[in-house]
Amino acid sequence: MLPRKYLFPRVIEMNYQAGRRLGVNVYLIDGGSEYVLIDVGFEDTLNDIIDLIRELDFSLSACKMLIATHADVDHVQGITRARELLRTKVAAHPNSVKPLETGDPILTFARIEAQGIDIPMPRCKVDILLNDGDVINVGEIRLEVWHTPGHTPGQLSFKLNDLLFVGDNIYKDGCVGVIDAHHGSNLADFVASLERIKNDDSQFLLPSHGPVFRRDNRVIQQAIERLTKYQHMADFGTCAVDWPLLAEWEADVIAGRLPKL
Numbered sequence: 001m002l003p004r005k006y007l008f009p010r011v012i013e014m015n016y017q018a019g020r021r022l023g024v025n026v027y028l029i030d031g032g033s034e035y036v037l038i039d040v041g042f043e044d045t046l047n048d049i050i051d052l053i054r055e056l057d058f059s060l061s062a063c064k065m066l067i068a069t070h071a072d073v074d075h076v077q078g079i080t081r082a083r084e085l086l087r088t089k090v091a092a093h094p095n096s097v098k099p100l101e102t103g104d105p106i107l108t109f110a111r112i113e114a115q116g117i118d119i120p121m122p123r124c125k126v127d128i129l130l131n132d133g134d135v136i137n138v139g140e141i142r143l144e145v146w147h148t149p150g151h152t153p154g155q156l157s158f159k160l161n162d163l164l165f166v167g168d169n170i171y172k173d174g175c176v177g178v179i180d181a182h183h184g185s186n187l188a189d190f191v192a193s194l195e196r197i198k199n200d201d202s203q204f205l206l207p208s209h210g211p212v213f214r215r216d217n218r219v220i221q222q223a224i225e226r227l228t229k230y231q232h233m234a235d236f237g238t239c240a241v242d243w244p245l246l247a248e249w250e251a252d253v254i255a256g257r258l259p260k261l
């Protein structure tokens, strides 16, 4: 048996546990008699993760559910196979059901044709719908479900006492999950989700990528201000809500004013 490296009481993260980079953060929430996994990552690291679970002396049959924070391929490509191997259920937000159940390559980022990215995205049945305000009982503990759209429409976060699992909402350096129209990103929703995280009383944030960190509202505020600006920048295409320069230009054109150069 391998010694369990708890990051916090009840929380193991598989990259930290393995001592090497597997990919996306995979959290095992240990409720004592049962556990859940938050994301499982790519298929090619799934066997390593399942071996680790065994070596940590968790029973495979004690896995209550596999939670998809959202439907991106790097988070859930292995979830179909994990559902079979662990004989457990898959849980996700209703907005993630279509991409998960159809394996839609655009919505899941499995295919980015212009960059030569095209990887398989197996279809996965969603057994349990998770909505904002739901509570997941895992043995002795309670995980509160937050719907935090923005990066994707189905992005979930989870609160466990003073820990907040924030998915792709915010990382330690203030970066956020990719903003992409094809993927259903929404800047106004993203800002609202970040405000909610900022206003929470959790002490530690546990993101889907990179290090776990102590909540620092200055970092979150900077991200909020950045994304608020993005809403008015052409850089973000159809994710922007307006582009003030274009409105000015149109007013000039209509009024017959030539540019003052």
Ligand SMILES: [Zn+2]
Pocket (backbone or CB within 6 Å): 072, 074, 075, 168, 177, 208, 209
């Ligand atoms: Zn991600």
